[in-house]
Amino acid sequence: MSAPNSPATRSMRTPLGRVRYLGASHSGTSDFWLQRITAVASVLLILPVVVVVMMLLGRNQAGAAQILGSPFVAIILLLFIIAMVWHMKIGMQVVIEDYVHGEKVKLMAIMANNFFSFAVALASIYAILKLSSGV
């Protein structure tokens, strides 16, 4: 431990802040880590997803709905959509934070990004669940 007034301890960071180590964003490095988790998930899921898309080529709606509604295909697609949308939400936030410098515009853009990503995810999930339940 260094002395109370040494340069190492004379910091603006509060003791609690130092313990949590979350920094100015209040979320620490969680986005960085989640971006890698969702990327690995997408890499693992891309092959089955491509196979599913290939299976659907040239089919009419009834044929496509039947394949999309089967449990295995539906689960693969649900996992892919969750991983991919989460990944793109974080990615777009990084882009916004890099290029949008006005604080208010930046916050609005981040909010729009959240709305868009959530809507994409929910709409896709709803459609897949509807196909799965056959109504």
Added chain:
Amino acid sequence: MTARIERPLSPHLQAYRFTLTMAMSIIHRITGIALYFGTLLLVWWLIAASSGPGAYSYVQAFTSSFIGRLIVLGYTWALLHHLLSGIRHFIWDLGYGFKPNERETLTWVALIGGILLTVLLWIAAYAIGGGR
């Protein structure tokens, strides 16, 4: 409102020599942004499939049109390029491939691999009967 502190900034893009890895970094970001908006296509397709034959025929009319096919081709390439370029980033995250020749090789593999996989996938798609 506190006054903005004028801190020294790092030089921007024009200060650096153009390199392959730099171009790929930009392409990685652009393909990411393209895929972001491309998800609207995926949503439209899934909603149409769950809505019925009428809605689905609009998607099929779009994907069999020239412009629609061009957009889906672009989406395929963006996805595969972003995927391979991303795997390159994983290799760097793990601490490998930082030597000049290594990072150039990784970058060429991702660049050519993305185009090659796109072509192969589309040949397979047409062979299966997606061209109808």
